Amino acid sequence: MARPGGRSARVQAAVHAAVRELTAELGRDALTVPLIARRAGVTPSTVYRRWGDLRELLSDVAVERLRPDAAPADHGTLSADLTAWAEQFLDEMSSPAGRAHLRDALLGDPDGGNAGRCSAHAARQIDVILSRATGRGESPPDTETVMDRVVAPLTYRILFRPDGVDAAYARRLAAGVTLLDE
Known part of the structure; x- marks a missing residue:
């Protein structure tokens, strides 16, 4: 070790x-x-x-570059927090550098470990948002629901269908999750 x-x-x-x-x-x-x-x-x-090899090295570097630098901002409500986070995630990951990092992270990942690390980065950010919501007395969905209904579709669209993916799309995904318990 x-x-x-x-x-x-x-x-x-x-x-x-x-x-x-x-x-x-x-x-x-x-x-x-x-x-x-x-x-x-x-x-x-x-x-x-x-x-x-070079591909695995680039994958490792990309995963580190994809790690968020700070906790998500607190906007006062689950809806506002998740919407702002989804918009920021889309903005960062859909940039040319973000797409390149996502691709590199996945290309040099023979055992799936780097994909798991990328997923864990996003899940930790979501956990912060959901914990804040719980602390405010809101009833947030669980982390996996947000990962499946916000992070997964955003990532898929960023990588494979980037045309038409915009802030309005990110807002619709976030709204769909925050309306689950209402």
Whole structure:
């Protein structure tokens, strides 16, 4: 087991930073494991040992990039919180960078672990929203209902049917979930 803050964490941080920097400088298509390793100050064998191949490395970096930086904003009601979150999720994930991160996260994911990590990121955000609603005396649906009725359709549309997916669509999905208990 890797020690938190140990060499493993430093290698991961250096390699992730190298991927982000080189992507910004050269573009994703120019990335190679030797180029990334050189920038990170590690050997290519270190990268191959830890990630297996470039696709798995890009997947790991993408999952980290998809992790939210902050808790969802509190707008005072379940409806307002979930609507704002759904609109923000759509905005971030449907951007060219968001789509690329979603695709990378899934492409280099042979065992489904990265998809699970992405799902967990969204579920934690939803949990915060639902906990706040419960604390205000509202009766929110459960996390899986929100994942199935808001996150899943948004993600599907972002990846496979992006035409016509807009803030109004995100609002309709959020409204459909918040009306379940009314």
